[in-house]
Amino acid sequence: MMRCLIVDDEPLVRELLEDNLNQVPFLKLVNSCRSAMEALTILRQEQIDLLFLDIQMPRLSGLQLLQSLDHPPLVIIVSAYEKYAVEGFNLQVADYLLKPFTFDRFLKATNRAAELFRLKQAASPSAIAKSHDFFVSVDYSLVKIVVEDINYIESDKDYVRIYLVSTSKPVVTRLSLRSIEAKLPAGAFIRTHRSFLVAIAKITTIKRDFVCIGATEIPVSETFRDKIYRILK
Structure with missing residues (x-):
């Protein structure tokens, strides 16, 4: 089970992500917030395995949030702008969802993140007996x-x-x-x-x-x- 946080300033996008996420059995929604500043507080308080992250948000962008984290969780970027894709992948995000996206595309992204999560757990020092x-x-x-x-x-x-x-x-x-x-x-x-x-x-x-x-x-x-x-x- 992957613990997820949604960060997007658009209410309709948050609702869509929440609905999609609730249909995937290996995902658990921990919280949903509308700004990167809110996300910083939640990330300090909760264990988050997967972040659904918008790029353009007030005060602090999604990319700025990601760059500020010493040990970021897995990230799926959710953006209306294709131009940020290269910068996102340079930050080793799991996938890039371009708005608007279908449930099939959402599922493909989360399956990829789940495989990376499995490998990350298997490769962690605590997992190597x-x-x-x-x-x-x-x-x-x-x-x-x-x-x-x-x-x-x-x-x-x-x-x-x-x-x-x-x-x-x-x-x-x-x-x-x-x-x-x-x-x-x-x-x-x-x-x-x-x-x-x-x-x-x-x-x-x-x-x-x-x-x-x-x-x-x-x-x-x-x-x-x-x-x-x-x-x-």
Whole structure:
């Protein structure tokens, strides 16, 4: 169940969103407000998983509200203006609903947000159990790999290189990418290329041919591109 907040200064749009939201079983309406200032107060008081956010509002715009949050919830922008779409997606919103929108389009947006919410929960440190940590053989020794410490994994013929947050030097072990993928928690990693597995929680930027972890670019092949964009954008 995703806890939702509606922020829009148009009463008819709020009513439409509330009606649509009440028809979706995995959504729960926490509150509905007419300004970004009201939303700030609610966000401080309530756990909000998904924000339906208008752009043009008095005093504080939707984009200004989003930029002011250190840890924003998932966001579906609801706007009459297509020109804000690029800026919205640069802020990694889940989707962009252009007014007026149909219930089918609303449902598509919320399904996308629900999938992102599931992946976000699966990739959170609290969701990755210690039991997923594992050992690999390195130079006749067993080295413990802590799943939360993994940035990405690269396959190189009969070996894999495991790149970690805690060290600049990768751990190299004789394993296939498929076998190491089986050791990892479901939903926490994504295949971007036949030779690369990436920790979803560590991805900071998505480009056409790369995903980035900080300044490190990891290739995205055409085979996996559509799935990656569908899940991560």
